[in-house]
Amino acid sequence: MPNKIKSLSKGLKVYKSIVDYGRPILAKTLCESLNIDKSTMSRLLQTLKDEGFISYLENSNEIIANSIADKTNQSTKIELLINKTNILLEDIAKTTGECAYIGVFDDYKVLYLNQIDFSSRTIKTRNNIGVHSQLHTNALGKSILAFGNYDLEKIKLKQYTSTTITNIKKLEEELEEVRNRGFSIDNKEYQDGMCCVAVPLFNKENILIAAVGISGSSKRLDFNKILEIGNTISNLVPKYEIVY
Secondary structure, eight states, X not given: OOHHHHHHHHHHHHHHHHHHHOSOBOHHHHHHHHTOOHHHHHHHHHHHHHTTSEEEOTTSSXXXXXXXXXXXXXXXXXXXHHHHHHHHHHHHHHHHSSEEEEXXXXXXXXXXXXXXXXXXXXXXXXXXTTOEEEGGGSHHHHHHHHHSOOOGGGOOOOOOSTTOOOSXXXXXXXXXXXXXXXXXXXXXXXXXXXXXXXEEEEOTTXXXXXXXXXXXXXXXXXXXXXHHHHHHHHHHGGGSOOOO
């Protein structure tokens, strides 16, 4: 077999091993599992990286596969999550009388995937579907941060209102309170006159996949009402088994 084809064959085996591993992998592990020497593995990995097939996690030697279908897969996953949680959002909106949302972590921001509002109020909450928001400013983001595993140092603590959290120690304290309470609160921290409540959403494997909650006028949602709604949503969400 010509040398170039042998190299291609080895490269494909390496790439397949990275994909099949399903999580970040070290070159040493690949060498051992495929019985390829360190020097050859280094050349193969460099070629795969140069051609855009693999990447290294930031500040590490851990390798992950780049899929050309990543964007398509992400879009499909989002559609699936929206469909799987639509009834839950409808229940939250009906039970609380407020606009219900679902949001996910996306590059250290919250991405609003869906919202449902059954209220008959003349002035309704604006359409936020597809909008990104800063994690530290809203209840969805705080629930995601509190129950996920993210680097708080990467969050730009920009101030939006007089109640926005602007230092990391305060944010850490807030997230600890969220974990103890089971739900998060946005007390006019992103927009004056608006309050939010959210809870984390886990799949059946107990993996955090999103956060769900409500938002409404601070005139309707005083602190006692916020606590009441937080407990209501916390008790409501476990009734739905999200297969995702």
